[in-house]
Amino acid sequence: xxxxxxxxxxxxxxxxxxxxxxxxxxxxxxxxxxxxxxxxxxxxxxxxxxxxxxxxxxxxxxxxxxxxxxxxxxxxxxxxxxxxxxxxxxxxxxxxxxxxxxxxxxxxxxxxxxxxxxxxxxxxxxxxxxxxxxxxxxxxxxxxxxxxxxxxxxxxxxxxxxxxxxxxxxxxxxxxxxxxxxxxxxxxxxxxxxxxxxxxxxxxxxxxxxxxxxxxxxxxxxxxxxxxxxxxxxxxxxxxxxxxxxxxxxxxxxxxxxxxxxxxxxxxxxxxxxxxxxxxxxxxxxxxxxxxxxxxxxxxxxxxxxxxxxxxxxxxxxxxxxxxxxxxxxxxxxxxxxxxxxxxxxxxxxxxxxxxxxxxxxxxxxxxxxxxxxxxxxxxxxxxxxxxxxxxxxxxxxxxxxxxxxxxxxxxxxxxxxxxxxxxxxxxxxxxxxxxxxxxxxxxxxxxxxxxxxxxxxxxxxxxxxxxxxxxxxxxxxxxxxxxxxxxxxxxxxxxxxxxxxxxxxxxxxxxxxxxxxxxxxxxxxxxxxxxxxxxxxxxxxxxxxxxxxxxxxxxxxxxxxxxxxxxxxxxxxxxxxxxxxxxxxxxxxxxxxxxxxxxxxxxxxxxxxxxxxxxxxxxxxxxxxxxxxxxxxxxxxxxxxxxxxxxxxxxxxxxxxxxxxxxxxxxxxxxxxxxxxxxxxxxxxxxxxxxxxxxxxxxxxxxxxxxxxxxxxxxxxxxxxxxxxxxxxxxxxxxxxxxxxxxxxxxxxxxxxxxxxxxxxxxxxxxxxxxxxxxxxxxxxxxxxxxxxxxxxxxxxxxxxxxxxxxxxxxxxxxxxxxxxxxxxxxxxxxxxxxxxxxxxxxxxxxxxxxxxxxxxxxxxxxxxxxxxx
DNA sequence: GTCCTCACG
DNA sequence: ACGTACGTGAGGACC
Numbered sequence: 001x002x003x004x005x006x007x008x009x010x011x012x013x014x015x016x017x018x019x020x021x022x023x024x025x026x027x028x029x030x031x032x033x034x035x036x037x038x039x040x041x042x043x044x045x046x047x048x049x050x051x052x053x054x055x056x057x058x059x060x061x062x063x064x065x066x067x068x069x070x071x072x073x074x075x076x077x078x079x080x081x082x083x084x085x086x087x088x089x090x091x092x093x094x095x096x097x098x099x100x101x102x103x104x105x106x107x108x109x110x111x112x113x114x115x116x117x118x119x120x121x122x123x124x125x126x127x128x129x130x131x132x133x134x135x136x137x138x139x140x141x142x143x144x145x146x147x148x149x150x151x152x153x154x155x156x157x158x159x160x161x162x163x164x165x166x167x168x169x170x171x172x173x174x175x176x177x178x179x180x181x182x183x184x185x186x187x188x189x190x191x192x193x194x195x196x197x198x199x200x201x202x203x204x205x206x207x208x209x210x211x212x213x214x215x216x217x218x219x220x221x222x223x224x225x226x227x228x229x230x231x232x233x234x235x236x237x238x239x240x241x242x243x244x245x246x247x248x249x250x251x252x253x254x255x256x257x258x259x260x261x262x263x264x265x266x267x268x269x270x271x272x273x274x275x276x277x278x279x280x281x282x283x284x285x286x287x288x289x290x291x292x293x294x295x296x297x298x299x300x301x302x303x304x305x306x307x308x309x310x311x312x313x314x315x316x317x318x319x320x321x322x323x324x325x326x327x328x329x330x331x332x333x334x335x336x337x338x339x340x341x342x343x344x345x346x347x348x349x350x351x352x353x354x355x356x357x358x359x360x361x362x363x364x365x366x367x368x369x370x371x372x373x374x375x376x377x378x379x380x381x382x383x384x385x386x387x388x389x390x391x392x393x394x395x396x397x398x399x400x401x402x403x404x405x406x407x408x409x410x411x412x413x414x415x416x417x418x419x420x421x422x423x424x425x426x427x428x429x430x431x432x433x434x435x436x437x438x439x440x441x442x443x444x445x446x447x448x449x450x451x452x453x454x455x456x457x458x459x460x461x462x463x464x465x466x467x468x469x470x471x472x473x474x475x476x477x478x479x480x481x482x483x484x485x486x487x488x489x490x491x492x493x494x495x496x497x498x499x500x501x502x503x504x505x506x507x508x509x510x511x512x513x514x515x516x517x518x519x520x521x522x523x524x525x526x527x528x529x530x531x532x533x534x535x536x537x538x539x540x541x542x543x544x545x546x547x548x549x550x551x552x553x554x555x556x557x558x559x560x561x562x563x564x565x566x567x568x569x570x571x572x573x574x575x576x577x578x579x580x581x582x583x584x585x586x587x588x589x590x591x592x593x594x595x596x597x598x599x600x601x602x603x604x605x606x607x608x609x610x611x612x613x614x615x616x617x618x619x620x621x622x623x624x625x626x627x628x629x630x631x632x633x634x635x636x637x638x639x640x641x642x643x644x645x646x647x648x649x650x651x652x653x654x655x656x657x658x659x660x661x662x663x664x665x666x667x668x669x670x671x672x673x674x675x676x677x678x679x680x681x682x683x684x685x686x687x688x689x690x691x692x693x694x695x696x697x698x699x700x701x702x703x704x705x706x707x708x709x710x711x712x713x714x715x716x717x718x719x720x721x722x723x724x725x726x727x728x729x730x731x732x733x734x735x736x737x738x739x740x741x742x743x744x745x746x747x748x749x750x751x752x753x754x755x756x757x758x759x760x761x762x763x764x765x766x767x768x769x770x771x772x773x774x775x776x777x778x779x780x781x782x783x784x785x786x787x788x789x790x791x792x793x794x795x796x797x798x799x800x801x802x803x804x805x806x807x808x809x810x811x812x813x814x815x816x817x818x819x820x821x822x823x824x825x826x827x828x829x830x831x832x833x834x835x836x837x838x839x840x841x842x843x844x845x846x847x848x849x850x851x852x853x854x855x856x857x858x859x860x861x862x863x864x865x866x867x868x869x870x871x
Numbered sequence: 872g873t874c875c876t877c878a879c880g
Numbered sequence: 881a882c883g884t885a886c887g888t889g890a891g892g893a894c895c
Contacts, residue, residue, distance in 0.1 A: 527893055528875055547875070554876065579877060582891055609887060611880085618889045621879035629878080653880095706885065715885030776882050788886045792880095796887095824880040824887085 002127045002144070005053035005261065006045060007117055009110050009132035010102065014038050014091060016133035016150060018084045023778070025769040026279045027414055027428070029756045031083040035091050036280055041131070041150050043286070044159075046263075049129055053121075054263040055256075056095055057113040058088075058104040066109070066245050081774045090278075097270035101261040108252055111136060115248035117256050118145050124258075136182070136190075139248055141167050141175045173207055180212045183243035184232075192245045195235045197227045213239055276427055284433060294432055299353045300445040309364060312348065312356050313372050319350035321382040323452025324373060325357075325422075325444045326391060346373065347444040349452035350380075357444045370394040377402065384451040386422045389604070392483040400480050401472075406451055408475045409458040411605035412467050416767055420605050426450040429457045466763045474762065474800050475604065481807040481819070482602040482612070488818045488830070489597035490619070492588065493635045500632065501585030504577050511574045518567040525574055528553045541565060576626065584623065584632055591617045602822070609789050610764045610796040612822060620823045624871065636867035638830045642817070643863055644870035645836060647843040648826035650858040651676060652795045653708045659853035660761065660790065663740025670855035677701040683737045684730070703734050707741065708791050710784025745787045752786035760793035761851070798851045799825065805846035813838070828867065836863065 017037025024033040046054070080088075095102050103113055111134070118128045118140055128145040130137055141147045147162040167175050184203035186194020198206075206223060210216040216223065217236060223229035232239060267287045275284050303309055316322050325347035346369045347357040360366045373395045377383040381402060385391065388405040397403060407420045410428070417424075426432040426446060430453055434446050462468040516522045519539070523530045532551030536543040541561055545552035555572065562569045591598045598617065606613040614620040622636070623629025638644050654676060658666040669679045681692040681700035692700075699720060706716045717727035735742040749771075752758045756772075757765040766789040770782030799822065806827065807819050816832035817839045827847070831839040840861060847859045864870030 524893080526876095526891090529893075549874070552875090575877080579891085583878070583889095587890075606889095607887065611887060613888055615889065618879080621877090621889065623878060625879080709886040710884095712885060714883075718885070777884070780882090780884070784885070792887060795880095826880080 002125060003053070004049060004051040004127040004129065005055070005117075005121050005258075006049050006051040006263075007114050007128065007130045008042065008045075008054075008056040009114055009130070009134060009137065010056045010058040010091070011088075011110055012133040013041055013131060013150070014088065015084070017041065018081070018087070023083070023773075026277065028277075029767065029769045029772070030090070030278075031087055031769075031772075032090075032278050032280070034084055034087045035094065035278060036283075038091055039094070039280065039283060043283070045129070045131055045148065051129070051263055053126075053258060053261040055101045055103055055117065055261040057110045057117075058092070058102060059110045060104045060106045060108075069241065069244065082772065083774060094271065094274045094278075097268060097274050098266040099264050099268060100266065103254070103256065105254060108249075108254065112249040112252045113254055115140050115250040116252040116254045119250035120256070121258070136187075136246070136248070138162055138167050138171070139175045139178045139246075140250070172204055177207045177211065179243060179246050179248075180207045180216075182246040183213050183239055186242060187246070190245070192242050193235075193238050194242050195228075195231050195239050197231045202228050213243055272433070273431075276431065276433075281424075281427075284427075285436060287433070296352070296355070296432070296449055297442065297445075299355045300357065300442060300449075301355065302357050302359065302441050304359060304361070304364075306363060309358055312354075312358075313376065315354070316348050316350045316376060317379045319380055321350065321452060321455060322376055322380045322384065323349040323448045323450065323455075324376075324383070324385045325349075325447025325449075325451065326385070327440060327444045327447075345440065345444050346370075347448035348376075349445070349448040352453070355445050355449050355452075357441050357448070359441075366394075382455060384455055386425070386447065386451060389479050389483045389486075392480070393487065397480070400477060403476065403479075404455055405476065405479060406454050406458055407605060408479065409454075409462060409471060412471055412475060412764065413458070413461055413465065414767065415605075415608050415610070415765075422447045422450045425454050425458075429454045429461075465765065467765065470763050470797075474797060474804070477804045478800050479604065481803050482604060484807055484811075485819055485821070486599055486602060488820050489593070489595070489599035490820050490828075490830070491597045491637050491639050492592050493637055494589065494592055494596065497585060497589055497592075497632075497635045500635065501581055501589070504581040504585055508574065508577050508581065511570050511577065515567060515570050515574060518570070525571060526578065531571070535561075535568070535571075539565075539567070541568075576628070580623065580629055580632065584629075588617055588635075607796075608766050610760065610766075610793040610800075611824060612796070612800075619821055622867070630868060633868035633871065634866045637865065642830050642832055643836060643865060644867060645817075645829045645831045645839050645843060645861065645863050646826065646867070646870035647829075647847055647859045647861045648823075649795075649799070649847065650860055652798065652825050652857065653791050654704055655853060655855045655857060656761070656791050656794045656798075657708065657741065657744070658855045660794070661738075661740045661744030662854065663738045663744070665738050666741065667854050677704060680704055680734075680737075684733045699730065703730050706731075707734070707745070708788060710745075710787035712780070712784065748790055749783050749786045752782070752789075758786045758789035758793070760790050760797055762794065762797040764793050764797060766793060795825065798857070799827075802847040802850035803827065805850060806842055809842045809846060810839075815839070828870070831863075 014034045018034035021033040021037035023031065024036055026032050092102060105113065114130055114137060118130055121128050122142060122144050129148055130140060130145065131148045131150065133149060135149065137147050141162050141164045143164055149160045151158050151160065164175050167178060171178060173181055181203045182192065184195050184198045184206060185200050186192045206216050206228065210219060217232060220229055220233045223232060272287050303312060326344065328344045343360045344366060345357055345359040349355040358364065358369060360369060377395060377397050378399060382404055383402055384404045384406065386405060386407045388403055406425050410420050410425055423434050426434055430450060434443065459468065462471050515525060519534050523534055525531060529550055531553050535541045536551045543551050544557050544560065558568050558572050562572060588598065593599060600617055600619045601615050603613045603615060623632050655670060658670050665683065669676060673679045677700045678689060678692050678697050681696040682689045684700055685696055702716060702719050709715065711731055713724045713728040713731060716730065717724045720727065748758060752768045753771050757767045759765050768782045768785050770778045771786065773779045773782065803819065803822060810817055810819065815835050817835045818830055819827060820830050821828040827843065829839050829843065843861060844859050848857045851857065862870045
């Protein structure tokens with residue numbers, strides 16, 4: 001059996017990975033995509049090859065003999081992107097931690113290292129696999145040396161393999177001849193000149209016939225085409241030089257120690273730590289956690305005897321800090337508002353050595369256990385539970401301020417993650433890896449232990465990042481407010497909703513008929529692909545924008561065509577109606593529960609900026625902008641004996657901008673103005689307030705919005721359908737009128753660049769790793785984010801403060817009225833008829849005084865018997 | 872699972 | 881030259 005060595009061309013694979021894997025960053029803001037891609041390729045190769053030896057080669061950035069011969073060598077290469085450069089030293093450290101040999105030598109290129117090691121290993125009777133993204137290495141292929149070139153296709157890595165025979169098959173020349181082909185055709189990437197007028201085709205033909213350039217030169221007069229003949233003669237010196245440059249040295253002086261390259265255990269503690277730090281979650285699964293199990297598991301104990309359970313609870317009640325884990329019985333969804341709480345288990349951790357898990361059974365029911373947890377939450381100083389809101393229907397909490405939800409803390413510390421679970425917190429805060437295959441008992445204990453042990457660390461981090469107050473005074477209290485809102489839900493007139501849907505349905509059928517008629521065939525109007533073909537190919541309409549996959553049929557494109565083509569108007573109407581029917585009429589109907597109400601979910605850990613989001617269903621995007629859509633709001637009604645009171649902040653984001661920038665003009669405008677957009681128009685266009693035209697006002701309004709979004713002339717020009725130049729002029733005028741805003745936005749970007757994150761008035765942070773990107777588009781995005789996040793985030797903070805205040809007042813005064821919806825700058829209260837005035841006072845007071853800014857916060861309020869009327 | 876489209880602030 | 885406005889969630893098509 002021949003032994004095998006795998007040789008990896010480090011820089012080349014890292015480079016491939018960098019361009020093939022979407023941008024990733026870890027919590028420190030370090031880019032990790034190339035490292036991640038590299039490791040994936042590494043693991044795949046090792047799984048396939050099972051080699052005895054392994055080495056990764058790297059280039060040192062030092063001149064090589066090729067530069068001495070030809071200073072322009074590799075001269076045209078672009079410098080490495082910063083995001084890639086920073087990953088190079090890290091991958092070297094990671095490889096070292098994995099006991100993988102690396103080799104680099106000043107004055108030698110990776111190719112020469114690969115060639116020399118490969119050659120010497122083959123001579124020792126070994127098989128060699130060279131992994132490189134660079135086709136130059138194909139010249140090294142032999143019967144025993146296999147060149148493997150990974151390619152990323154749609155996220156999957158496929159590898160092309162080349163032995164000598166495969167090179168011949170694919171390129172028509174042997175690996176050795178491959179060098180001569182390159183000498184003739186040159187290589188712009190490496191700045192190898194080659195012979196002018198000879199490309200790949202001619203070069204291959206010549207070498208196939210003559211075997212090498214020397215022999216070709218001897219028969220130079222016979223070469224075809226005549227151009228090749230003439231130029232090879234004329235540029236013969238250049239051809240010889242090119243051949244030398246193109247030839248990989250297989251006899252270089254390389255300090256290679258085969259024994260040091262022996263492939264051993266990669267899954268070390270150090271490597272594990274690196275993977276954790278880099279947040280390569282799915283690669284961590286490769287580490288054998290069983291063998292290196294966490295010490296804490298010693299103290300995990302399942303208890304089933306009622307007496308012992310009682311005793312454990314009694315002991316826990318005396319503790320200061322208790323971590324809790326709750327597991328639902330597999331396959332059994334925990335009913336949120338039901339009393340039969342199903343089967344599952346709860347776990348408690350109230351000391352590093354006191355970690356218990358208790359399965360529910362016929363005697364020790366979940367109801368009993370939740371009762372105990374309720375008692376516990378009352379007694380202990382700190383009651384810690386992940387996703388607390390989810391369990392508040394089962395655990396009644398009296399002392400809200402004694403609760404701690406680690407999930408919310410983790411969100412504040414890094415709001416960019418897709419999801420937050422206790423396994424992540426265990427890993428990130430406690431350096432604890434929980435085996436995915438662990439049993440339910442063990443997992444539940446870990447959940448309780450993680451809750452218990454992470455509090456101190458999370459609090460410290462919140463302190464260090466100056467977000468403790470934000471956590472204690474906004475996020476934690478808000479959790480309870482949101483629970484109350486979800487629990488209350490909103491009443492829907494199911495019958496009216498059904499009728500609305502049916503009316504849409506018949507109109508849709510009608511439109512369908514007309515559209516098929518005009519198109520001359522039946523097709524799926526909802527398929528952008530089919531629609532594009534019908535409109536832009538079959539009917540020959542002028543097509544504007546394109547998407548990655550075909551023609552764009554987006555509304556802004558169709559809007560432009562609608563005046564000239566009746567079918568387009570009908571398609572637009574069809575789109576609107578089907579949207580209303582599927583998402584809203586039919587969609588919402590599916591969420592109405594037996595109490596006649598929709599109990600959606602308000603998510604607190606989704607957005608990057610601190611806003612709340614709404615799901616199942618989304619109650620924050622109910623139509624309003626078109627009358628037909630707006631009618632839907634008539635089915636959102638208060639219960640008998642109640643009315644809706646709706647309150648929304650007037651231009652809260654612009655007011656925050658005025659406050660944060662301190663711009664005197666804007667502040668003054670807000671202190672006086674009824675109509676800020678008109679004032680803006682008047683000041684920006686230098687015309688008297690009363691003479692501002694509608695168009696001017698509309699433009700000023702768009703600029704105001706643009707400023708909040710992180711203005712760009714392109715974006716504004718799109719929005720207003722004007723040229724970029726005109727848009728740029730608007731912006732310049734705006735900044736001249738409000739110089740404080742220009743300064744503020746610039747400072748926001750500078751700040752975010754310096755610290756790596758944008759920050760709100762209340763200290764909420766939003767990391768902006770894109771600012772470090774070398775990619776213009778990415779970086780510009782980062783700049784806009786850095787301008788927008790403090791504004792949008794502060795607005796979210798203020799609204800959260802108001803919500804907590806409103807809810808607290810309603811409860812404190814034992815009112816029947818309740819807060820039921822939040823839509824970013826709007827609150828909806830279902831007010832008991834006798835309490836309407838009080839509710840209005842509370843809403844106005846709490847919302848307008850949630851923050852004291854340099855400009856007044858103004859709230860508009862309306863009552864109604866449905867949401868349509870109240871808005 | 873990803874893309875496109877579109878509903879909201 | 882690059883190809884965007886900021887922040888979301890849901891449905892339908894298509895792979």
